[in-house]
Amino acid sequence: MQNKPRKVTQKDLPLTIKNVSAVKKATIQEYVGYAILGIGGVVLLTGILTLLFGPSSLRIGLGGPTFTEFILLYPGPIASIGFFLVFAGSQVSSHAFDRVQQYVEDNYILHDEYNKPATDAIIAAAPSPKSDNSLTLHYLAVDNKPDTANANQPA
Secondary structure (H helix, E strand, O other): OOOOOEEEEHOOOOEEOOOOOHHHHHHHHHHHHHHHHHHHHHHHHHHHHHHHHHOOOOOOOOOOOOOHHHHHHHHHHHHHHHHHHHHOOOOHOOOHHHHHHHHHHHHHHEOOOOHHHHHOOOEEEEOOOOOOOOOOEEEEEEOOOOOHHHOOOOO
């Protein structure tokens, strides 16, 4: 069952909320993204360095390639996998705090002094740097006026 969003005004902000589960989940997602990014960087660097400085020929024994020989045999695919991991890690970590913003949009709504939804401002969420999973909501004014420099130009 979805709770009704809490009405907040500019006078209520900044508002600090303690123990927000969305902040904890976003922090974990961010750290997982950084771990994937780091592993991908090592794999990418290994592939590129092997491409640049690896041998031009390689002898493999009858028992099959060792781990090092495998890296020397396939530096291109290894570099490609590293690039993919770097990209995936950056995407995971960069979208971590989208869930925090979604939490704010679902649970809080900004109203003006006339008790109507505000159109000239938004609520900006800032997770606390401390480890208590707290979230601070701030008032952020938005300019809704049309750009006069582009308004006079024909379409």
